[in-house]
Amino acid sequence: MSDYDYDLFVIGAGSGGVRASRVAASYGAKVAVAEEHRIGGTCVIRGCVPKKLLVYASMFAEELDHAGSMGWDLGELSFNWEKLRDHVNGDVDRLNGLYTQTLDSHKVEQILERATVTGPHSVKLSSGREVTAKYILVAVGAWPYMPDIPGVEHCISSNEVFHLEQLPKRIMVVGAGYIAMEFAGIFNALGCDVDVVNRTQTILRGYDEGITDRLLRLASARGIQFHMDSRLNSVEKMEDGTLCVDIEGRDQRIDTDCVLVATGRVPKTDGLGLETAAVDLGDKGEILVDEHNRTSCDSIYAVGDVTNRVQLTPVAIREGQAFSDTVFGEKPHTVDYDCIPSAVFSQPPMGGVGLTESEARDKFGSVKVYTSDFRPMKNIFAETQERGLYKMICDADTDKVLGIHMIGPETAEILQSAAVAVKAGLTKRDFDATVAIHPSMAEELVLLK
Template identity: 45%
Template sequence: MTFDLDLFVIGGGSGGVRAARMAAATGARVALAEASRMGGTCVIRGCVPKKLMVFASSFREMPAEARAYGWDMPDGAFDWTAFRPKLHAELDRLEGVYRRLLEGSGIAIHDQRARLADAHTVELADGQRFTAKHVLVATGGWAERPDLPGAELGMVSDDIFLMDKLPRSILVVGGGFIACEMACILQGLGVEVTQYYRGAQILRGFDDEARGLVAEAMKARGVNLHCGTTIVEMAEAGADHSLTGTETGGVMGAPVGETRAPQGKRGGPIWVKATNGTETTFDAVLFATGRRPNTAGLGLEDLGVQLGRRGEIVVDAYSQTAVPSIYAIGDVTDRINLTPVAIREGMAFSRTVFEGLPTAVDHDLVPSAVFTQPELGSVGLTEEAARAQEPIEVYATSFRPMRSAFAGASDRVLMKLIVSQATRKVLGCHIVAPDAGEMIQLAAIAVKMGATKEDFDRTVAVHPTMAEEMVTMRQPVRKG
């Protein structure tokens, strides 16, 4: 059978773009469709704008710290109206870079929604159809809105970057890394932040000791954190609050690409009733309660592509679906939802399909960072998971770093290694500290290589640094 293309990629995020460019480099005929903006979640509404806001929020404490070091520096105020246009200009620039990279690779770009008409045919929103030997679905995920009365009044994480002005107060609902990062960012920008999380502790899945320290640090910085708490209902302040679940239904979030008011459908403050019995009014509510794979309307199930219970595309180790011509990578597969993982999956797909080098995706020992204040960096097993697997030793230290201690701040950091008693391999490394993301990237190399505790011990410390503690811990604090 003759095809129009060798590959059609649906989705212009980091993973889809990398796969498309690598395939095109082999001489393949490639096209790509993107319904929203080129660059996807990471560049447009995720990692990049979030990290720029992390940088912006970190300056709040600088004047006080500078004065402690002898500088005559007055406190200042953050101006969202000055920051916002620069933020969006940078996102526009990056989107242009992505587009030029695709065009330079000879890839045909279609700025519209696409769906699968059959196993080899992609249909665009304008009715055009293209046949392709292979189809790669890389449509990412979308921010989920909970199903509760009045939920349409709140924002989701995508909306934060579109605000015309900062609210004076905000309720952040959720306890994952997006919720915690946004709570710290907004607090740092001068917003009064309250956070509700229905679980017992934030950052589920991370090491208990590490996430406990992050929670305490967030509260010390002014985030009004309530665990074991969530919203019962919400409404416009001053409205009839006798709502029930049968009288008004919540509105679920919309997939990326759909138009929605950036701050929810609200015109003023929002009244919130919580499970702990409190009734509070906030200028804004942010739902950061999870993201779902963006598979609705792609025509996948009609073709025999298997979807999981959350709508994720089920794939094998080579990112291939149950339909041999259709592959999927990135958040739409709900494996490890991180941009570098999606890029690696895209590279593995191209090597497998277009270079004749079957390459299974390696999802083992993937490092991650939570850009709270302080940051949390993690790679490998948590203490809890390792203890359930085998006998371990735990090496940990918590201290006030030199910079903070001199300035009179109470900030503490944590360095922690989980070590196998049998093999002496470092099974996990967890860091809570300023710039923990930078440190964990380097520590992850050693952990991925299978370094033992003795390998760490043989490494000479760089003094004076926070990270030197990673190679100076001699005695375990506990075994089990």
Template identity: 50%
Template sequence: MSGHDFDLFVIGGGSGGVRAARQAASTGAKVGLAEEYRMGGTCVIRGCVPKKLMVFASGYREMCEDARGYGWDIGQGNFDWPRFRTHLHEELDRLEGVYRKLLTNSSVEIFDARATLKDSNTVKLSTGDEVTARTILIATGGHPYMPEMTNAELGITSNDIFLLEELPKSILIVGGGYIACEFACILNGLGVEVTQYYRGAQILRGFDDEARGLIAEAMHERGIDLHLGTNIVEMARATEDHLAEHGTDSDAAMGADVGLSQALLSRDTEGSGPIWVKATNGKERVVDAVLYATGRVPNTSGLGLEEAGVEIGRRGEVVVNEYSASSAPSIYAIGDVTNRVQLTPVAIREAMAFVETVFRDTPTPVDHELIPSAIFTQPEMGTIGLTEEQARDIEPIEVYCSSFRPMQTAFIGRSDRVLMKLIVSQATRRILGCHIVAPAAGEMIQLAGIAIKMGATKEDFDRTVAVHPTMSEEIVTMREPVRAG
């Protein structure tokens, strides 16, 4: 170990950090890992896993309505948030235990403490101990951004959703990215009256225009009060005058008594009850909660990184090269803390590449090309590769696109539409992008992503026999482009 306590010390117990620690230990390295909160990180404790379970829960109300259209005599029940929340946290506790067991079984020494850097090879722990390591890996992830405005602390973030003692009757969600849109759909599905403000011209900036337009329409149709080109300019705890004038979005007629009886959060807050907000368009309203989903920032503050010689970027990220190496020779970083691609599977891939490079002497750059991803709105969106707008700026393309009412919901008279879209290079015929808006789009894009990553052409898709009757058969039956550019 070259005189050090550890060959590798990992700061952060999320998916990336845990994978790196386990894989490095499998090479015979002595590995330590420090986590200051709960093992599992954002994904397991306050991100992907609890969010997806809430996605499942939010879909049953519509499912019950659909079942009646198919002849089933099913009554509309009430959603029991406390019962769901209890089960949710039991599952998160179980998963945290799994992560700890995986580390222990891999002979990784766990430190339940905050870790900071004393220098490029020394880690200080909040317990007062210090350890040294030949290599240090920063895998501290990120956290939700809170805007700098008066009374911003009255709002909550996506981290807090899973800690609510009870669901608010009404909520204002600020933001237009995938987290904001996912929680708008989730909470709407659970019976919360949802208003969403986004300062841009359309939600889901950076995704395919046609796809995000269809999702915005679907959100409107499901009752989400979406306001584009709109932001909060003022917010405060609602007074009796506010309540008398504006009521709450959940029930204006209830006047000043609305929501005053219950605290919304299990964490400490200064006061409780409805919140008054004023928008850039001049409109005022009172809601039971405000959720900020305005982006995430890397967890680098106070870690001692710059003092250890680590370059920090303008957004607070650890600047790394293609091998995840920082400007300090002994310090590497992976995952959201690098602000490259903020996805759990990417952090895991970066962890694997790091171990190959540092502990198996096989320099392995991280591959960030053609990453499939999903947005768990209702309907879902699955995407890989270039959007139509991005591709047009690079080379001549053909666009193959089909939008239609799927059989399952058309049968019961619902107006839902799905979208299947392929972006094709005119020169090489390779598929440059695939965008799906449909129920289970995340499942579809995972499989389509394999072919596209392999370099499939439009003709490869054309040669594939359709599975009928399915929504996804449209991906292989679109023969003529709808436009070129």
């Protein structure tokens, strides 16, 4: 008989927590998972999945605009936000059900309550019940950061944006990271007047500057208004519902219908009780872990965004897998964080894998950069003059590909295969030796000059 109620108690049923739970259970562990919101976590419920559906829907605006030059007479068109919103949230319900079924099929007990840590082996539920576990895994993710300014209660975060009662005619997006740029593109494509307020001159820090510069120009040409080196001072709601926004350094305030704050996400550790088990936190509230996801308390582990290592769903899933394989499956291994590809579903989309040009020059000194600056065939009959840009950064001495960065239609779909090549350590010669698929955008990767 075990000295504990459970072999593993997981706090948080997002991508990392669900993967860890079901894998641990498959090894014979008695597992429970507590979730205070909905099974599925940020990605499924209020993140990448519903957001990608909005991206797909908004892209129809451009496709339908191009349709006339392709011979289609579509007649009068209209867009219904409420119908899209309800369909997207209906799919979230479907996925929530599938995640629940997955846990049920692996005999993982689901507790739909908030759980807090009360010691190295104990957890207290919001109902007052206290349980014990040999191991505790914290996988509560991160939460949108909201600034401490007057009127912030009139703003929304990326949590609430999926539930807007109606499509705003005007929207202000605060921030210029991937969440901000994706929603700016969505609302711009759906016909909203979009202002982006960014505290620096740089969008999408961490991505290759050549690619982000291209996106900034294209987004501006599509009508998105950027206010750089700017910060929100206050938001005032007028009698007619208009939001009057005071921006630092501007003489005039900006009127809008909605303010979406997308300035990053912070680990959701407040009030979690980690101090009762002497779990060390970092400067941003993140849980500090070793390569095996173990915290400063030997019986408590953490995976996913709450560790603030790489805030990406596939990374959280791999961390959850590695945790359960190591602790319960006698298959110890760690996650390799090198060459993780990522995409921004902006309009047009962009992404990259490996080192950026500036990172490669800092690390290797001598590098070769190959590019293709082209107009996608799908734009040939369109009024838009938008061009795609692919970049390959190589070690000048070995010819090894150090990074690939792209902007253009279907970037993520193309980049995934290219990421395999970069991860495998292939050279520019390997790309050159590969026959192109013609006509395609992907063929530009083997024709770079």
